Amino acid sequence: MNLAAATNENLAHISNVLIYSSMAVYTLAFFAHIAEWTFGARSKVGRTAAALTETATAAAPAVQVKKQGGGTAVLDRPKIVTRSAAGSRDVPDGPGAAGGSEKGDLYGRMAISLTVLGFLVEAGGVVARAMSVQRAPWGNMYEFSITFSSVAVAAYLILLIVKKNVRWLGLALVTTVLLDLGVATTVLYTKSDQLVPALHSYWLWIHVSTAIICGAMFYMGFVGTALYLFRDRYEAKLARGEQPGAFAESVLSRLPSAASLDKFAYRINAAVFPLWTFTIIAGAIWAGDAWGTYWGWDPKETWSFITWVVYACYLHARATAGWKGRKAAYLALFAFACWIWNYYGVNIFINGMHSYAGV
Amino acid sequence: MSKTTDTTDTTRPGPAADGAANETDLGAAGAQLSTAPKEESVSTLPAMGVIGWIRWFWRQLTSMRVALLLLLLLSLGAIPGSLIPQTSIDELKVTDFKAKHDVLAPVYDKLGLFHVYSSVWFSAIYILLFISLIGCIVPRTWQFVGQLRSRPPGAPKRLTRLPAYTTWRTESEPEAVRDAALAMLKKRRFRAHSPRDGEVASEKGFLRETGNLLFHIALIVLLVSFASGQLWKSEGGKLVVDGDGFSNTLTQYDDFKAGTLFDANKLAPFSFTLDKFVGTYEKNGPNRGTPRKYEAHVTYSEGANGKDKKGVIKVNTPLEVDGSKVYLVSHGYAPVVSVKDPKGKEIYRDAVPLLPLDSNATSTGAIKVMDGYRDAAGKKEQLGFQTMFVPTYAGKGKGSMFSTYPGLDFPVMAVSGFHGDLGVNSGLPQSVYQLDSKHMTQYKDSKGNKLAKLLLPGETMKLPHGEGSIQFVGIKQWASFKISHQPGTPFALAGALAAIAGLAGSLFIQRRRVWVRAVRGEDGVTVVEMAGLGRSESAKLPEELADLAATLHSVAPSAPDSAASAETPEGAEK
């Protein structure tokens, strides 16, 4: 074995150690999130049930007045009063996992710090892997998985940095990342390796990287949609004056309002849809170069197409009377299920031109 | 505003109520924020008469709801094709499947499930969808042109009911406020006008609709170029051994498919020679044998008598000549064999392409000597040899004839011979890789066993009783190519790019309206109200309104706090 190969073995080893370490850190983040939710459950700040009845007057104009000098009131900046669109409830967002408890909030912050740390370690693992194979780190399902989860965490952290209200995503995200890494390191692990000739192409960089980004973002949209469905049922119960179950009362009341969750999911899905369109087109161009057919209904292509059409359905449904709200949300869930099936199922269960990617 | 008179506010539609209420509520102000077709209930059955029915059917077909259902059907309809083997992808698998499932197969066959994407029902779905699409785009485009030429509608009576609202009191004159608002909105590229005294109506974000229409039109362009590509395309395969050539005429192809409107005279006149095929493989480690590089080095010339040029065809880089593309599809070994008759005269010498069976290139094939052979007694016969070839032999006593590495490390060929009638003239199609030994007798050795021998390069197997010999002379490689001409692709690509651009416009741009109203209140102070309305809920709308309000507020600042009541009208501070 020559020197370069030895270095590569070394790097591959470092990568594995980093990935395992990141799993350890994410596990700590997971427990910190659990603590956040637990302490939050004991706090009784800002419960939706109470808030629900308060909002009817919100539409009245409000003027903020600031006293300046000799008692002259000067409007600093006209204050905007917002109303949600007709057809959705005017319910404020829940207080978040910590539920206003200081201790819960502390644990939540710890969880986020740990997630940042976990992300840095994991990203290091991905980079080491890329260096060891001297190519883009997504040549097989193992690499695809580790890149996928680090991109998902990165997207989440970026949303936090730009001050979007996404802290409620933390627990679900960390849990999935742990699952994803667990499956990657145990079932999907592939020794670092060069690529077969069909994958030697700059389209690997373009097509696969955008596919991973789309997957990570669609995943967040999926979590938003799923939670929307729960929270929506919870709010509907409250609106009917029924008493929700203890779990719903404790957990769902702390989530953002159904309208906020729905909007969050829509924005993410709508923003990713053009990128997903691009991914498929880039794939077609690559297929054209590699196999001589731009579109051959290979199972992977077919499922990308199906995923695309179902997301289009979802976007359409949101503009179609009678399909907004829950029905559209079910379509979004179905669309994401297609994406996941395309990622795992097609590689593992169906033999197509794509399955050489080393399951 | 007095709460008692404002009953609509307390009877908000619940979540079950339709969002469409949003638009009807606001009357003209909310109308035409998009060109989406109006939704009608399916239950409104048409007035009698054929025309009535046709009109009803057409309206249903071009409604958003049916478009949605057709889209959903399209996605569901595409599923079986990924689970059931398709003739267009792999005929062999289909045959296998049919052999294994004698109950299901005929049913699947009837339903066209072995060729889903060209089946009647799948075609019906997408054709209906595209009719619906055209039926939707044309009126929407007209409507949009109309909207572009008209002015934004006036403000609704109660601006407070809009999704974003603000108000303040100022000492500026209503006319001055209005002019300032008009100027500000125009500067921000709103289409603004003043429909009434003291009121400004404005709108922005028409690119959204443009993008949406562009996207849907691009889908049609995509489909049309895809379909026309299918009609005019041509695609053929050719296997070439190192040193051999190909010129692009129909007769040279091993197999050829073309669309119904394809004209064989239009085949681009180019030719190429395969100088050498190069395949390299991982030598060491757990991935030993994994391919690293496949390259076909060719010399080609464009046109009938163009200059010779050198080129390399790789898996991801086809050669583009004369508008056609030459792809490297597969490769294998072609042992060169020489066959001699009883007199020692060479009657056959050729490189015989073999079919690789596994990833280590264990290969099989047949050598067919059709004519020129007479046996020792002078009788005319045909010869056939069955061969197995391995580029890297495991060694004697180490398992059977399976290759352990795809590179040429220890090439060995096994042959067994037959004589008689090859049956090639029987009219039935025959695989070049298989010997039909029905009318042939196998050679036996002196002990009466079937004659078979492992040959190293250069070695010879003698046929019994001086009937001749076969020599394994050397090894060449072959590569097979796909030569395809797809005329629609530039349009398809343009359509695809337009679709992405349109989508981006459609999904990232908000179409929104902003109204400003400035009226003199009873106490002589001007009350300014501003409100915004968007097509879909967006966080940006209130932000933008706040921005606009701050700008306008700097021109028309709040009046001194005349009455204490201004502080929090009706205690509605949020």
Ligand code: HEM
């Ligand atoms: C080939 C199938 C189709 C696909 C893939 C498709 C896809 C899409 C997508 C992704 C959107 C979302 C973009 C946005 O929200 O602005 C959209 C919007 C829209 N589509 Fe389609 N569409 C198809 C067919 C149709 C048909 C047949 C109609 C007519 C009935 C139609 C009418 C509309 C309208 C009116 C919107 C805008 C909705 C709005 O204003 O928010 N589409 N379409």
